[in-house]
Amino acid sequence: MKITCIGAGYVGGPTMAVIADKCPDIDVTIVDLNAQRIAQWNDDDLSNLPVFEPGLSDVVAKTRNRNLFFSTDVENAIREGDIIFIAVNTPTKTYGVGKGMAADLKYVELCARQIAEIAHGEKIIVEKSTLPVRTAQSLKTILSNNAKNLSFQVLSNPEFLAEGTAVQDLYHPDRVLIGGDQTPEGLKAIETLTSIYARWIPRERIIQTNVWSSELSKLTANSFLAQRISSINSISALCEQTGANVSEIAKAIGTDSRIGSKFLQASVGFGGSCFQKDILNLVYLCRYFNLPEVADYWEHVIKMNDYQKRRFANKIIETLFNSVSGKKITCLGWAFKKDTNDTRESAAIYVTTALLRDKAEIHVYDPKVTPEQIYADLDYMKQHHRSNDMTGIAGDMTTKELKDLVHVHNEPYEAMDKAHAIALLTEWEEFSSYDWEAIYNKMYKPAFVFDGRNLLQKDKLSKIGFEVYTIGN
Ligand SMILES: NC(=O)c1ccc[n+]([C@@H]2O[C@H](COP(=O)([O-])OP(=O)(O)OC[C@H]3O[C@@H](n4cnc5c(N)ncnc54)[C@H](O)[C@@H]3O)[C@@H](O)[C@H]2O)c1
Numbered sequence: 060m061k062i063t064c065i066g067a068g069y070v071g072g073p074t075m076a077v078i079a080d081k082c083p084d085i086d087v088t089i090v091d092l093n094a095q096r097i098a099q100w101n102d103d104d105l106s107n108l109p110v111f112e113p114g115l116s117d118v119v120a121k122t123r124n125r126n127l128f129f130s131t132d133v134e135n136a137i138r139e140g141d142i143i144f145i146a147v148n149t150p151t152k153t154y155g156v157g158k159g160m161a162a163d164l165k166y167v168e169l170c171a172r173q174i175a176e177i178a179h180g181e182k183i184i185v186e187k188s189t190l191p192v193r194t195a196q197s198l199k200t201i202l203s204n205n206a207k208n209l210s211f212q213v214l215s216n217p218e219f220l221a222e223g224t225a226v227q228d229l230y231h232p233d234r235v236l237i238g239g240d241q242t243p244e245g246l247k248a249i250e251t252l253t254s255i256y257a258r259w260i261p262r263e264r265i266i267q268t269n270v271w272s273s274e275l276s277k278l279t280a281n282s283f284l285a286q287r288i289s290s291i292n293s294i295s296a297l298c299e300q301t302g303a304n305v306s307e308i309a310k311a312i313g314t315d316s317r318i319g320s321k322f323l324q325a326s327v328g329f330g331g332s333c334f335q336k337d338i339l340n341l342v343y344l345c346r347y348f349n350l351p352e353v354a355d356y357w358e359h360v361i362k363m364n365d366y367q368k369r370r371f372a373n374k375i376i377e378t379l380f381n382s383v384s385g386k387k388i389t390c391l392g393w394a395f396k397k398d399t400n401d402t403r404e405s406a407a408i409y410v411t412t413a414l415l416r417d418k419a420e421i422h423v424y425d426p427k428v429t430p431e432q433i434y435a436d437l438d439y440m441k442q443h444h445r446s447n448d449m450t451g452i453a454g455d456m457t458t459k460e461l462k463d464l465v466h467v468h469n470e471p472y473e474a475m476d477k478a479h480a481i482a483l484l485t486e487w488e489e490f491s492s493y494d495w496e497a498i499y500n501k502m503y504k505p506a507f508v509f510d511g512r513n514l515l516q517k518d519k520l521s522k523i524g525f526e527v528y529t530i531g532n
């Protein structure tokens with residue numbers, strides 16, 4: 060048996076590496092149109108892999124060129140694979156019908172058309188990308204109208220890994236979900252895929268459903284997770300007005316086994332490529348199916364998140380005497396969470412943009428994100444943000460002006476030297492072990508710290524002399 064995966068990104072790369080590790084008798088080929096990304100996956104120097112994930116380079120070192128292969132030859136991989144995973148990106152549409160809401164399925168459709176053109180024999184096509192419910196039907200329609208000599212089954216097998224813990228999540232998932240047609244052929248395909256995961260995951264954790272339940276479970280899971288963060292963040296705002304402490308509340312409610320303690324960390328706002336995109340997608344589907352009340356309900360999870368990011372940026376501006384113009388603000392962290400180099404939808408981008416609007420001078424330090432990525436994020440924000448009202452940079456700022464105002468450092472102390480304020484935006488653990496006394500001595504006074512992750516010890520910092528703002532306290 061051979062496995063092909065189209066899309067060598069944050070999902071395709073780690074997922075296939077783990078399958079290759081656990082199934083040494085199966086050849087796994089990951090293909091991508093992006094030649095640079097494939098070259099990075101094939102780089103001898105494992106620190107150059109395009110995805111940073113704890114533990115990933117070890118798995119790649121073990122499997123690469125044994126039974127794990129990275130290639131740009133999409134056609135050959137489609138021809139060879141018995142099981143073809145589609146793990147391409149499905150971003151929010153930035154144009155036309157459904158702009159700013161619906162998932163852009165053009166990359167998925169392209170895969171289906173390519174498979175239809177090239178593949179023959181028996182194939183199992185697996186939706187690994189996160190897709191709107193009923194996408195499998197569109198794939199089937201494209202395949203059955205265009206393919207020749209192809210007998211296929213489409214399965215939905217959404218991925219639940221979280222970045223930063225992807226490798227651990229893939230080796231020990233809470234569950235694997237496989238949806239397929241409830242016909243003899245569909246059930247056989249489900250069983251084939253199940254038998255691969257069953258090599259390392261107990262069968263009772265492999266859930267089999269129909270395709271539509273599987274597709275919709277993924278959007279629902281992400282919406283529930285994000286909803287918890289928006290819920291605790293909404294309470295953080297109330298805490299700041301009343302003297303209650305959001306961390307104490309999270310602990311108090313989290314010990315109720317019906318609520319549970321995870322995902323109750325108040326923050327500057329959730330980021331990442333999935334939560335916002337998937338909720339917007341859910342909202343779009345609800346509106347499409349004429350369920351406005353349901354759509355409004357879920358849309359508020361995002362509105363609350365926008366509010367939290369805006370609130371944090373405004374807090375900085377207000378505290379710095381209502382203007383940050385010409386002031387040096389240092390952002391500690393740019394990634395959307397710790398232990399990843401991914402910056403998609405990172406709260407840092409929104410907060411920085413709001414500060415730039417108020418003419419701040421921004422200095423950034425992140426242990427894993429490159430300067431090119433940071434400038435690209437700000438440029439993208441300039442063009443594509445859903446609502447300018449949120450934090451979009453005044454469209455009139457040129458890329459050059461942006462670069463003049465944003466300085467990226469590869470050393471944290473230099474980034475904080477002579478700063479007016481520090482905004483901690485990602486919970487990288489190294490931030491808590493810095494010499495905060497030395498940092499204080501080199502900052503303008505009053506020296507402000509805005510901890511968007513409640514990572515630092517507030518009492519210790521206050522004792523040094525800092526003015527400290529934390530979320531919900
Ligand atoms: N990132 C996550 O943590 C995560 C977790 C679960 C699910 N997902 C979902 O998985 C999907 C992929 O996410 P990602 O973060 O890996 O995206 P990504 O952007 O990191 O990777 C997608 C890759 O697909 C490639 N690609 C696009 N069209 C192609 C084509 N026609 N042929 C070959 N390659 C093509 C792109 O060049 C890119 O390298 C999305 O639907 C996402 O919602 C992501």
Ligand SMILES: O=c1ccn([C@@H]2O[C@H](COP(=O)(O)OP(=O)(O)O[C@H]3O[C@H](CO)[C@@H](O)[C@H](O)[C@H]3O)[C@@H](O)[C@H]2O)c(=O)[nH]1
Nearest residue numbers: 218219220221222288322323324326329330331333395396
């Ligand atoms: O209590 C919490 C937990 C998370 N976050 C933030 O929420 C965002 C998302 O975090 P997380 O869910 O850990 O990472 P993702 O990689 O985005 O993973 C989510 O999105 C993936 C893509 O669909 C899913 O596969 C995962 O199950 C789902 O957790 C990050 O900005 C976190 O900092 C908080 O603010 N508070």
